[in-house]
Structures are given as structure tokens and as C-alpha cells.
Amino acid sequence: MFTGIIASIGTITHIEHKGGDCRLTISTGKLPLADVQLGDSIAVNGVCLTAIELGKQHFCADVSNETLSRTTLNTAVIGTPVNLELALTPSTRLGGHIVSGHVDGLGELVKQKPDARSIRMTFKAPSNLAKYITAKGSITINGISLTVNTVNGAQFSVNIVPHTLHETTLSEIKVGDKVNLEVDLLARYLERLLLGDKAAMPQSNISEELLIKCGFIN
DSSP: OBOSOOOEEEEEEEEEEETTEEEEEEEOTTOOOTTOOTTOEEEETTEEEEEEEEOSSEEEEEEOHHHHHHSGGGGOOTTOEEEEEEOOOTTOOOOSOOBOSOOOEEEEEEEEEEETTEEEEEEEOOTTTGGGOOTTOEEEETTEEEEEEEEETTEEEEEEOHHHHHHSGGGGOOTTOEEEEEEOHHHHHHHHHHHGGGGGSTTOOOOHHHHHHTTSOO
8 A cells, every 4th residue: 555645756777578568677766675675565656566676776576467558557668757655654654645556547638737836737537437536535646646626527637736746757747648547445445335235246336326325316
């Protein structure tokens, strides 16, 4: 588990393709690796990866075909900057929100404009994820815990303050770029809980009838 508070910007320094999946070598910048052990989890642009090799300022991780098919790591090249965060410990400050490191889908930056000293960015989420995104709720973009400002259909906006721009890779993305999205973990579990026993049935979905029954609609 993670918090979505980025600790360092790293760089992909080597990619070894292995029969459909790959092994990445990532330079960790200022990320502290002194207490990291083999097998520990490190979030890379919001993707939870397992460290299989450790150096003083780098680690290696295998990336499965499933992960490549669902995340922006599929288009990463040598030199690609990535947001890095170590896994939670019992003493970690929960400065963001609970982040699993399991990417739900790819979003796209559709607009950005200055907003005082910040940047207002508008992203478009896949239609199947839009229902989990709400104003003033939490969203993870490339591993960064952010607060949703506004929602308009599948589009939502976030405000990026100067510190976040400086400490993450958001300063480098352009309109049209894809990003890794992870929706709020609680929203996903709430959907399954509302289904009750129907969750065990194939392709169960929340209907208006179910929401009325549970008291969410009068």
C-alpha cells in the first residue's frame, strides 16, 4: 500500500524484453533505499512493482504482460522519468490517501491552463471508471494522490500546486499524453458491497432499483 505522496523522480535506464514481458532498471534519484529489501514494493508511476535487484541508487523489477497492457509502462523508453514512492510502513504519515498501486486504467490529459501559481489540468477517464470519480474525492494520477476539483461526465480537473509540479513528472506531460489512473479504493469496495449476494452472479451491476432499495435514491 502507498499514500500517493511522491518521494523522488527516477529514470528508466535499461529495458530488457523477456518473451512478452520485460525487466526494468530504474535509477532512483533521491529515493532512500537503505532500508529497502529484495521483494519490497515500490510504486513506479503508480504501478506497484517488486524489487528483484537492488543497488545503491537503482533497482530492477519485472513487469508482467498484464501490467504492460494496462499502464503507461508499455510505452516507456530509456530515459523516461517516473514518479517513485516506497510502500507504507506502520510509522508512515498518511499525507495522501490509501493507494494500492493497482492501476485501473489509462486517462488522457485534454486541457491545462494556469490558475494563479498553480496549473489546472483536465483529464478524461475511461467510461467504466467515470462513476468512481467525484468532486472533492481522491484520484491517483501516475502515482500522485490528488483531489478532484470538478467533474463533467468522464472529464475531471485537478489543481497542481508548484511543489507538486516540481517534485513529480506532471510538469512534463502534454495535452494528449496518457496517464495511469487509480480510483479511490473505498469507491470500488462500496460498489461490490451494494451488490450484496448479487456480487457472486456473473456481470452484476448496480442498477437504479438497487440504489433505491439501499436508500441512495428517494
